[in-house]
Amino acid sequence: MAFRGMQSFSTMAEEKKLFKVTIDNIPVEVEPGTTILNAARKIGGDVVPPAMCYYSKLQGSGGKCRTCLVKVSKGSDADPRPMPKLVASCRTTVMDGMEVANITSPEVLDARKGVVEFLLLNHPLDCPVCDQAGECDLQDLSYEHGTEATRYEFKRRTFEKIDIGDHIKLHMTRCILCYRCVFTADQLTNKREHGVLNRGEASEIGTYIKNSLDNDFIGNVIDVCPVGALTDRTARFKNRVWFLKPVDAHRDCDKCCGKTVLWMRGDEVFRVTARKDKYGEVEEFICDTCRFEKKEAKDWVVEGPRKVSRHSVISQGHYVGVHKPHETIREVMSGRDPKLLMNIHSVSEVNQPSVDLSKIDGPAHSTDFPKINGVQ
Amino acid sequence: MQTLTNRAQPVDRRPMTFWEKMYLPAIAKGMGITLSHIFKKKATVNYPEEKRPFSPVFRGLHVLNRDEEGRERCTACGLCAVACPAEAITMEAAERLPGEEHLYREEKYAARYEINMLRCIFCGFCEEACPKQAIYMTETFAPANYQRKGFIYGKDDLLIPDPKNPITVKK
Ligand code: SF4
Ligand code: SF4
Ligand code: SF4
Ligand code: FES
Numbered sequence: 001m002a003f004r005g006m007q008s009f010s011t012m013a014e015e016k017k018l019f020k021v022t023i024d025n026i027p028v029e030v031e032p033g034t035t036i037l038n039a040a041r042k043i044g045g046d047v048v049p050p051a052m053c054y055y056s057k058l059q060g061s062g063g064k065c066r067t068c069l070v071k072v073s074k075g076s077d078a079d080p081r082p083m084p085k086l087v088a089s090c091r092t093t094v095m096d097g098m099e100v101a102n103i104t105s106p107e108v109l110d111a112r113k114g115v116v117e118f119l120l121l122n123h124p125l126d127c128p129v130c131d132q133a134g135e136c137d138l139q140d141l142s143y144e145h146g147t148e149a150t151r152y153e154f155k156r157r158t159f160e161k162i163d164i165g166d167h168i169k170l171h172m173t174r175c176i177l178c179y180r181c182v183f184t185a186d187q188l189t190n191k192r193e194h195g196v197l198n199r200g201e202a203s204e205i206g207t208y209i210k211n212s213l214d215n216d217f218i219g220n221v222i223d224v225c226p227v228g229a230l231t232d233r234t235a236r237f238k239n240r241v242w243f244l245k246p247v248d249a250h251r252d253c254d255k256c257c258g259k260t261v262l263w264m265r266g267d268e269v270f271r272v273t274a275r276k277d278k279y280g281e282v283e284e285f286i287c288d289t290c291r292f293e294k295k296e297a298k299d300w301v302v303e304g305p306r307k308v309s310r311h312s313v314i315s316q317g318h319y320v321g322v323h324k325p326h327e328t329i330r331e332v333m334s335g336r337d338p339k340l341l342m343n344i345h346s347v348s349e350v351n352q353p354s355v356d357l358s359k360i361d362g363p364a365h366s367t368d369f370p371k372i373n374g375v376q
Numbered sequence: 377m378q379t380l381t382n383r384a385q386p387v388d389r390r391p392m393t394f395w396e397k398m399y400l401p402a403i404a405k406g407m408g409i410t411l412s413h414i415f416k417k418k419a420t421v422n423y424p425e426e427k428r429p430f431s432p433v434f435r436g437l438h439v440l441n442r443d444e445e446g447r448e449r450c451t452a453c454g455l456c457a458v459a460c461p462a463e464a465i466t467m468e469a470a471e472r473l474p475g476e477e478h479l480y481r482e483e484k485y486a487a488r489y490e491i492n493m494l495r496c497i498f499c500g501f502c503e504e505a506c507p508k509q510a511i512y513m514t515e516t517f518a519p520a521n522y523q524r525k526g527f528i529y530g531k532d533d534l535l536i537p538d539p540k541n542p543i544t545v546k547k
Binding site: 127237239240242342346349350372375 | 454457463467468470471473476482489492508524528535
């Protein structure tokens with residue numbers, strides 16, 4: 001398993017001995033200074049706590065959302081007392097002989113349920129409208145750890161939608177204040193222009209009088225955002241992720257690695273994103289030219305279909321390994337093709353080959369669709 | 377060959393007896409069965425004069441619903457299309473412009489929505505999947521048509537008329 005974000009302590013690892021940790025009764029040896037979360041990721045599988053704010057590629061991330069809570073039932077060999085409260089595993093470093101309980105502790109699972117409820121308190125739950133649906137960490141988290149119904153009866157906080165620059169849409173109402181985008185803007189781009197304003201329940205992602213963020217790498221905030229608070233305006237409402245086919249592609253780019261995932265339908269490129277690993281973290285950040293401006297199949301070298309987990313809705317309707325049956329009609333009709341009884345494009349108004357939705361700048365509007373028999 | 381069930385019967389290939397070769401008794405027996413049906417209850421109804429009642433859970437032709445203010449409920453979320461086992465539903469979404477709030481309930485709506493009734497198997501999964509109570513199956517059939525192209529139902533066929541602004545376009 002890839003084990004990233006450890007540059008800071010890998011240099012001094014040579015002279016230090018490894019710490020032995022037990023997570024959910026599975027032992028693992030890690031370097032001192034590793035967090036419990038990263039130790040669990042080294043084991044992999046079900047014992048990895050979910051993380052909504054920690055991002056291995058962003059320094060200083062983590063400690064905001066509390067979904068990664070675990071129980072430390074034995075502090076270390078030197079001091080075997082358990083920790084008095086559940087700890088955030090992304091911010092707690094391991095000790096030698098530490099024993100950690102994640103999914104084996106009912107207390108942790110119960111606390112996580114509570115955390116999900118808190119994260120959803122002000123969340124609008126507008127998944128049917130949201131472009132992130134289908135690849136949203138909050139959806140997965142609440143599906144796995146949340147309850148079906150809310151107990152919250154008060155008015156949820158709402159914000160106006162803001163265009164951050166030409167390409168990014170901010171739906172502050174959906175934000176869970178994980179600070180990932182702030183760290184991305186801080187660490188990846190030359191000039192940080194947005195951050196979190198105000199405090200506590202009133203805090204929001206602000207851009208200082210809506211300063212547009214035009215940096216070469218600012219588009220990466222879309223990929224790091226675990227929810228649909230920051231979305232790609234160029235692909236806004238164009239298609240649901242599960243109707244698009246993700247393919248790995250690359251191009252020669254002088255600003256970034258140029259390795260991306262294209263979200264295609266037919267020959268149209270609807271969206272370009274960075275490649276994400278199994279924890280939903282991007283493998284390599286990509287520049288805004290690749291992300292927003294190269295929306296033609298001919299700009300890219302397609303490597304092949306992206307592997308999508310079978311359990312993801314994105315893999316729905318993607319038929320792999322299909323065997324096309326041998327066409328016999330031509331042979332028995334002495335070379336004549338069968339008569340096509342109906343070409344769907346001659347009747348259907350959807351997916352017209354002559355209209356490229358992906359070429360429209362921003363979301364489509366009623367002006368892009370002429371009325372048919374008085375309705376649109 | 378191995379039989380699939382233990383109820384398979386071998387075909388009787390013996391030559392016909394004299395009695396069987398006469399045919400007439402067998403014909404009389406057959407006519408007797410036909411005659412007895414005249415006095416039995418009919419299995420059919422005289423459609424269209426007489427119509428069978430639909431079951432309350434009948435899954436017929438779809439409609440797209442509006443909310444109490446007459447706005448379109450569908451938000452083009454695509455859940456019906458991904459739930460559809462026959463892949464009969466397609467749609468294209470658009471963003472609601474300022475000033476269109478009286479037309480569409482959500483900020484995104486289906487500008488195009490089509491059901492291919494040639495593909496639809498009337499399973500009702502779309503109705504079940506819809507989070508916005510937008511698509512419903514009614515108690516009626518998809519009417520017959522002379523051409524295949526008449527079975528591609530667009531929004532003009534599916535959307536229920538707006539009680540406030542009825543459209544008078546004739547198809
Ligand atoms: S906008 Fe997204 S990435 Fe930024 S703090 Fe909110 S949820 Fe996190
Ligand atoms: S009834 Fe079933 S087959 Fe027909 S459109 Fe709905 S989901 Fe598809
Ligand atoms: S009919 Fe319902 S399920 Fe289908 S796209 Fe519209 S809102 Fe979604
Ligand atoms: S991932 Fe640890 S607190 Fe958010």
